Amino acid sequence: MILVLIDHDRGELDQLSLQALTAARKLGQEVEAIVVGKDGASLATIVGQYGAKILHVAAHADLTDYTPMASGRALKDLVEKLKPAAVLAAGSPRGNEQLAHLAAFLDLPMAAECFEISLSSSADSPHKVSRSRWAGNLIEDAHVYSQLLIATIVAFSTEPESAAGPAASIVEFAPSLTPSDTQVRVMSRDAGDTGGGVTLADAKVIIAGGRGVGGSAGFAKIEELANLLGGAVGCSRVVTSSGWRPHKEQVGQTGTKVAPDLYLAAGISGAMQHIAGMKNSKTIIVVNTDPEAPIFKYADYAIIGDLHQILPALTAAIREATREAKA
Amino acid sequence: MDVLVCLKRVPLAGGTLILTPDSKDIETKHLGFGISPHEENAVEAGVQLVEQMGGTLTLLTLGPPDAEEQLRTQLAIGATRAILLETDGQEWDPQGTAAALVDAINAEETKFDLIIFGAESADSAGYQIHVRVAHALNRPIITNVKAMKIENGTLSCDRVVSAGREHYEAPLPAIITVRDGLNIPRYPSVPGRMQARKKPIDMKKMQAHVPKLEKLYLTVAPSKSTGAEILGKGVEAVPALVEILKKIGTI
Ligand SMILES: Cc1cc2nc3c(=O)[nH]c(=O)nc-3n(C[C@H](O)[C@H](O)[C@H](O)COP(=O)(O)OP(=O)(O)OC[C@H]3O[C@@H](n4cnc5c(N)ncnc54)[C@H](O)[C@@H]3O)c2cc1C
Ligand SMILES: Nc1ncnc2c1ncn2[C@@H]1O[C@H](COP(=O)(O)O)[C@@H](O)[C@H]1O
Numbered sequence: 001m002i003l004v005l006i007d008h009d010r011g012e013l014d015q016l017s018l019q020a021l022t023a024a025r026k027l028g029q030e031v032e033a034i035v036v037g038k039d040g041a042s043l044a045t046i047v048g049q050y051g052a053k054i055l056h057v058a059a060h061a062d063l064t065d066y067t068p069m070a071s072g073r074a075l076k077d078l079v080e081k082l083k084p085a086a087v088l089a090a091g092s093p094r095g096n097e098q099l100a101h102l103a104a105f106l107d108l109p110m111a112a113e114c115f116e117i118s119l120s121s122s123a124d125s126p127h128k129v130s131r132s133r134w135a136g137n138l139i140e141d142a143h144v145y146s147q148l149l150i151a152t153i154v155a156f157s158t159e160p161e162s163a164a165g166p167a168a169s170i171v172e173f174a175p176s177l178t179p180s181d182t183q184v185r186v187m188s189r190d191a192g193d194t195g196g197g198v199t200l201a202d203a204k205v206i207i208a209g210g211r212g213v214g215g216s217a218g219f220a221k222i223e224e225l226a227n228l229l230g231g232a233v234g235c236s237r238v239v240t241s242s243g244w245r246p247h248k249e250q251v252g253q254t255g256t257k258v259a260p261d262l263y264l265a266a267g268i269s270g271a272m273q274h275i276a277g278m279k280n281s282k283t284i285i286v287v288n289t290d291p292e293a294p295i296f297k298y299a300d301y302a303i304i305g306d307l308h309q310i311l312p313a314l315t316a317a318i319r320e321a322t323r324e325a326k327a
Numbered sequence: 328m329d330v331l332v333c334l335k336r337v338p339l340a341g342g343t344l345i346l347t348p349d350s351k352d353i354e355t356k357h358l359g360f361g362i363s364p365h366e367e368n369a370v371e372a373g374v375q376l377v378e379q380m381g382g383t384l385t386l387l388t389l390g391p392p393d394a395e396e397q398l399r400t401q402l403a404i405g406a407t408r409a410i411l412l413e414t415d416g417q418e419w420d421p422q423g424t425a426a427a428l429v430d431a432i433n434a435e436e437t438k439f440d441l442i443i444f445g446a447e448s449a450d451s452a453g454y455q456i457h458v459r460v461a462h463a464l465n466r467p468i469i470t471n472v473k474a475m476k477i478e479n480g481t482l483s484c485d486r487v488v489s490a491g492r493e494h495y496e497a498p499l500p501a502i503i504t505v506r507d508g509l510n511i512p513r514y515p516s517v518p519g520r521m522q523a524r525k526k527p528i529d530m531k532k533m534q535a536h537v538p539k540l541e542k543l544y545l546t547v548a549p550s551k552s553t554g555a556e557i558l559g560k561g562v563e564a565v566p567a568l569v570e571i572l573k574k575i576g577t578i
Contacts, residue, residue, distance in 0.1 A: 009490075066493070068470070069467075069468075093446075093470070093471050096447075096454035096455070097454070097458065097470050097471075100454055100455035100458035100459070101458055101462075103455060103458075103459070104455070104458050104459045104461070104462035104463075105462065107422070108539075109420065109421070109422055109539040109540040110421070110453070110455055110540075111540060112452065112453050112454045112455065113452060113454075126541070132452070133450060133451055133452060133545070134340065134344065134449075134450060134452075135452075136548055137344055137547065137548050138344060138353075138545050138546070138547060138548060139545065139546045139547075139548050140451075140542055140543075140544075140545050141542075141543045141544055141545075141546070142540055142541055142542050142543055143540075143541040143543060144539065144540055144541075145538075145539045145540075145541065146539060152454075180465070180467070183467045183497060183498075184467045184468065184469055184495055184496075184497050185495070186493045186494065186495065187494050187495060187496055188493075188494045189488075189490070189491055189492060189493045189494060190491050190492050190494075191490070191491040201489065205577060229577060229578070237364065237507070240508065240511075241364075241511060241512065243511055247507065247508030248508070250507070250508065254364050254365065254506065254507035254508075255507070255508070261575065261576075261577070262572075262575065262577050269341075271341035271342065272340070272341060272342070272344070273341070282575075283571075283575050284555075285568065285571070286555060291557075294342050294343070296554060296555045297550070297552040297554055297555075298550075298552045298555075299554075299555035300555060300556065301555055301556050301557075301558055301568065301571055302555035302556070302557050302558065303557075303558050303559060303560070303561075303564040303565070303568060304557065304559070304560045304561075304564075305560050305561040305562070305564070306561070309561065309562050310561070310562055310564075310565060313562040313565045314565050314568060314569070317565050317566065317568075317569045318569060318572065318578055321569050321573070321578060322578055325578075
């Protein structure tokens, strides 16, 4: 049996968990699921639809919100009882964190961010996994020496596929929590500063600047174009670590991952850590003085030249074109 | 306030990755080395805490003897001292690394009030060494921290999620893992570099370790890219770009 941790936020499903369920089904064994906290019981229908027969619900008065170490404890209790062949979860910050707690409790290896899994066929041979390194730019093939495989599934490596299954039957259990398990948990939250404008993650158009912009003043040209197109400003890490723009505008591996309809990258070289955050954009346009810059490989269209001349000219030309269209 | 930061020497790869002939590692002949951005934020956070509250900042790494270079750079921005657990250059798996870090921490006279990790390592990104260390030391751990403060022995931290910010608290001694954006790491100054040369680094040779997560080989992920259509050079190409924007429906 494969046990899949379904992550949720106070009852709201984390969609990536459906990818983990889909990946689990491909291993050719029965699939069961677990949610931590009573709120998760509402997910029995969708979890069943994606192929889990049983939804185990870890219920406890202290489990009202995300409590990562307690999740690890609940998983441990269930693993010891049911002896699954593998425990899987989504390769998300929460999925990785909760399974790391399980792995630490059991002192067993964990393979994070896997593309592929093949379970061992006998007790003394290892499991085989292919996992992501360097933000998905390298694939590591590895052996995992442990009877129980603990692994997370890299986001967007599998499309969630419905199994058209009936609602999973709910089996509630009380995890054996200790006080230290529930010490760290979400105490409160706030909506963050939306600032009225379009947020990076939701923007349909992103105009992004890199080191080539030359300084915070140069970003006026980027802002103007972004405003004109109803889009958001993005930037590279060089820009945030130089203090030219706030970190919330950083696109990439350690910034925000985006997939807008249009991503225009000006003065950005295209380091793989930047590419990791924007390669799923529908149309990518590049403005760069150096035709050898790696970003050209990932772009759809490009202009070779100085952004300080091209962007103002582009802004003016778009204004002109929209005026003509209105007239 | 005694703070410990754990960091890892990694190649500074940005462009195309090239592998060694045995496909076990990245070819580093033409690459520099550094630490992950998250860990730069970890060191900066440690330096700031010691500036505000006094105390010491210790750095800890498991890696090849050359990792001294990364320790010296981080000592130059304000750490007090460093510990280097020397390997033969082979990467250790997360369990082995965590166990070695735990042994080193337990061997210290200083009982660190706060231990800071990066959220994940730049190269192997196992997302776990910190959690393992927290369990072994029986300490609370708050991960993916983007804002933090310490008041009356209580640590309060924010984690950024898609819907905003989550707030967490824990008593000291504790462990946190931090993310890029927590602060703006400073660059080492020339006097800082001079002082760093004389700061103590304790070296300890490690015995080879048998991994339970065993790296077999690496492959470079195929990129689906075909390359851009060049619209032209300079402002003369702008009208062509405007036509593209019309075609894709942006304007
Ligand atoms: C673990 C890790 C995580 C990272 N995470 C991120 C991340 O999330 N996001 C990120 O962006 N980076 C990240 N980085 C950093 C990344 O490796 C690069 O250092 C960074 O993306 C480079 O930024 P850049 O393209 O702006 O600067 P550069 O690489 O310096 O490129 C500047 C470009 O501007 C061009 N240019 C210069 N002048 C002009 C002009 N007048 N007009 C037009 N073009 C011009 C140049 O030709 C060049 O191509 C990470 C690195 C590591 C190791
Ligand atoms: N070899 C190492 N020596 C010291 N600290 C490390 C080492 N490897 C990883 N770490 C720390 O553990 C964090 C998480 O690493 P990982 O579990 O590999 O993603 C890193 O950001 C570092 O802070």
